[in-house]
Amino acid sequence: MINEKIIVAGFGGQGVMLMGQLLAYAATNQDLNTLWFPSYGPETRGGTANCQVIISEEDIYSPVFSKCDTAIIMNGPSLDKFESRVAPGGKILINSSLVSREVTRTDIEVIKVPVNEIALELGNLKVANMVMLGAYLEVLKIFSIDDIIKVLKKTFGEGKSHLIDVNREALKIGSKSTK
Amino acid sequence: MAKVLMKGNEAMALAAIKGGVDAFFGYPITPQNEIPEYLSRELPKLGKVFVQAESEVAAINMVYGAGGAGARVLTSSSSPGIALKQEGITYMAGSQIPGVIINVMRGGPGLGGIQPSQADYYQVTRGGGNGDYNCIVLAPENVQEAFDLVKESFDLADYYRNPVMIAADGLIGQMMAPVDIDKETPKLDLPEKDWATTGMKNRRTKENKDVDPNIIVSLSLVDTVLEEMNLVLQKKYTHMRENQQRYELINIEDAEIVIVAYGTSSRICRSAMEILKEEGIKVGMIRPITLWPFPEKAFAEIPESVKGLLTVEMSMGQMIDDVKISNNGKLPVGFYGRCGGVIPEPEEIVNAVKDFLGGLNG
Incomplete structure (x- = not known):
């Protein structure tokens, strides 16, 4: 039974909102129930930005949740803020390029991916979020890379279609990085 | 689609x-x-x-x-x-x-x-x-x-x-x-808008010279005329009260407590109700869909098993007034709310229900 609650957090500008939205779009395409909402407080102006996503085969009631199944952490301050919000037995994906400290919890699975370095090797730091999303797809096992590319093509439109290849590459490398 | x-x-x-x-x-x-x-x-x-x-x-x-x-x-x-x-x-x-x-x-x-x-x-x-x-x-x-x-x-x-x-x-x-953006919604049989201020075109003709212009005002300086205007409005409001009350009843059969909540609050309460159900506490909900006319008819459907009503709002307690009016002193009415932009989590409502029930039983 699919019922996944996700927090995606990082700096404003790292593409955390988009990561969450791509998951919600992919879920909609598969007729799953889903819900995305942003933290749109003053903290989005330069500080940490985050969004919460729910993907479920059942009806979704409360849009808010105290504990998530997976936290995707793109920077240090986000780890401080959300480490305690992961449910016991849940997962935390860490951008080890920017997060220097270790996760202190021992009851959750930690997956570290140096997404900034990988993105720089691909020649475009902006796809760091897609490297991370690729890693998460491998953990989540609901959506394929093609599912995300399909959504991304629609989101990008004609104007940014030349960026699809590098994003696909980023998703692929990300998905392999967890092994 | x-x-x-x-x-x-x-x-x-x-x-x-x-x-x-x-x-x-x-x-x-x-x-x-x-x-x-x-x-x-x-x-x-x-x-x-x-x-x-x-x-x-x-x-x-x-x-x-x-x-x-x-x-x-x-x-x-x-x-x-x-x-x-x-x-x-x-x-x-x-x-x-x-x-x-x-x-x-x-x-x-x-x-x-x-x-x-x-x-x-x-x-x-x-x-x-x-x-x-x-x-x-x-x-x-x-x-x-x-x-x-x-x-x-x-x-x-x-x-x-x-x-x-x-x-x-x-x-x-x-x-x-x-x-679902193609979903059909109820349609009403609507009369022509013959009151609209669209000018005299097609209305005042050679054959029909005595048509007055449409004038739309809320002003009337004659007290009896204004009262008459008010009674016209009140007739509409009575029709709305009788025909437009909308609400959803959720699991109220055998419930011990009935939550009254609307909008985002009711969604969060639904999750709280699932948690409470697993713990063996029977909680139902009245979810007003029309805030005005307030769905007082829903309160006539509350079964004997219910010991109290808990109003949950993202405010410090406003709808609770209408809940009390509709309840008419029958059952104890409790309240839980957060405000200022804070959204309550399901666990908070679970605790609020337990506290309320504890108070009623204690």
Whole structure:
């Protein structure tokens, strides 16, 4: 039974909102129930930005949740803020390029991916979020890379279609990085 | 038709188009800006009117004018912006001008914040405007229902020649969820708008010289005439009370406690009810969909097993007044609320129910 609650957090500008939205779009395409909402407080102006996503085969009631199944952490301050919000037995994906400290919890699975370095090797730091999303797809096992590319093509439109290849590459490398 | 992932605000904007909106007048304010953003892009393509007015006061008076001319009109705002529109809303009610007003509520009082809230219950049900008037107030629980109710609201406004308000909140406005945008909503049999101020064209003819111009005012300096005008309005409000109360009853059979909650609060309460069910505590819910007319009929359906009513709101307790009136002293009424933009988590409501039940049993 699919019922996944996700927090995606990082700096404003790292593409955390988009990561969450791509998951919600992919879920909609598969007729799953889903819900995305942003933290749109003053903290989005330069500080940490985050969004919460729910993907479920059942009806979704409360849009808010105290504990998530997976936290995707793109920077240090986000780890401080959300480490305690992961449910016991849940997962935390860490951008080890920017997060220097270790996760202190021992009851959750930690997956570290140096997404900034990988993105720089691909020649475009902006796809760091897609490297991370690729890693998460491998953990989540609901959506394929093609599912995300399909959504991304629609989101990008004609104007940014030349960026699809590098994003696909980023998703692929990300998905392999967890092994 | 497959569902489309949309922000609540965008879904409400699209619903207005599907509901036949002719013109939108508004002034920006968070957290409802995606409504005017969407309509500023889409309405001109359809040959319809979008105006960003110089203020909320201007916008609601443009709504008054266009509605008076027979157009289907929409304005949207958030709490402090709606406060500014209150004068125009009572003028619309007094002059019997249809129109739809969306309030995507945020924390108050004053300028408040930009996070979700339900602290405008009094504002939308009691009005800030003067006089004996009411608006139908529809409170969606999720994005799909927001779409459905906005689409339907234009028919309701025209049917009653009265303003209809949508009471959403910042969370419903900002969240994205899949929406069936082709969903059919109830349609009403609507009379011709022969009262609209569209000039004398086709009305005063050679054969028919005695037709008076249509004049729309809320002013009358003769007390008995004004009372007469009021009684016309009251007749409509009575019809609304009898025919438009809407609510959902959830698991109230055998319930020990019945929660009363609407909008985002009711959604969170549904999750709390699942947790409580697993713990063997029987909790039901009355979910008002119309805040005005308040669904007092729902309270007649409360079974004998119920020991008390718990009102849950994202305010410090406003709807609780209507709950108490509808309950009429029968059962103890408790309250749990958060405010200022804080959204309660299901676990808080679970605890509130247990505390309330403990107090009743203790």
